Amino acid sequence: MKRLFLFVLLSTLVFSCANSQQSRGKAAAGKSSALSYPEGVAPVSEIDAPLAGLSKAVFAGGCFWCVEGVFERVEGVEEAISGYAGGTSPSPTYKKVASGVTDYAEAVIVYYDADRVSYDALLTAFFSGHDPTQLNRQGPDVGKQYRSGIYYQNEAEKEAAEAFIKKLDESGRFGKPVVTEVKPLGTFYAAEGYHQDYIVHNPNQPYVVGVSMPKIEKFMKAHPELLKDKYRKP
Template sequence: MILNKLYFILPLILLVNSCTEGNTSSAVVDGDVETLAAVDTTGLAQATFASGCFWCTEAYFERVEGVKAVISGYAGGEKPNPTYEEVSAGATDYAEVVQVYYDPEEVSYQELVEVFFATHDPTTLNRQGPDIGAQYRSIAFYRNPEQEAIIRTYIQQLEESGAYKNDIVTEVQPFERFWEAEAYHQDYYRRNPNDPYVVSVARPKVQKFEANYQDKLKPEYVQ
């Protein structure tokens, strides 16, 4: 179990930058974008989480040993074919999510749930740092009763341990459908290192994750 909480409160000065205000108009788009169709996910297990801006969430899980692919997208809503413009404007019921493809022989679903809770604040309703709105709400999606039990048990453990001053507001929902986000969102953190949001918000959080959880990282991220 991850005992140390990663999430920390950013200085107020960082509130000027949000995921919605990122440099999407000039985002790097090149030939190495790994969309869902381009990734061989045969035989891999899946997990889906919403924990704020998917640019950050994707970067965390990409670093975890045993995770083979992470795709940014949308889930938790009903409208077919949602777009980033609709979701980021709060015009749908969707949340920004990541779809994690992993080898369960290398990393367990339990460990992914622990990473999920360690990398965001599950006590803030419809908000993560400078990102405000239901599209940034905390959701753990489950695909079977076993996954649901793991999520609910871990939430109970966190609450009983007093890890958080406030109540956990993370939604626990059955997974229904994932819509892949536009190509320029995929691997956004790596491919847009100079984006103001990446520099001021995402990078400090990702670097702290790397520093605190060396035992969970792929070799290339171990310091």
């Protein structure tokens, strides 16, 4: 029994977003070259000028590497940036957020072409890329910083999110109630540069292999109609 406990404990430590090794030298090479990511964090309004004209949406669903990876594969999404949302204190950092001492969640801001992909389609991708019935956790990642959340910018987004959740609950799809919080956006802070495109730069990292990619592949299998051409199987 003690050996089993130690195995589970060690597995959780290895395969958790907060305890994973970070490739700090690989900043954001995979992102748009027009974007400039600071070594620390910054309100996204300071760095999103190159994406002006696109619609934005913000989601939290556990480790932001996983959520970013899902949305980067959706047709019509031009950019997905990992960061922090749902909190009120100024200048959150990964160290603070990951330790659970702030009220922020790891989140992703999605820049998308509304003529090519709808907000409802983004909701479909979001709810297919994580378990929205887990309260303040996602798999091995435990704490309010890993909560499920939709952070709306207007009443239309709020109504769409609430209607989508109601439909999910009525369908019994997950077997449990959806606990995703739906709150006004407030300020979204872009995370440190080494978090951007983390899966692209660290494909063999244990957490990526054991947690991130299975989530992404599950989404891709469930909704091939939402994928960019390069991610569709022939």
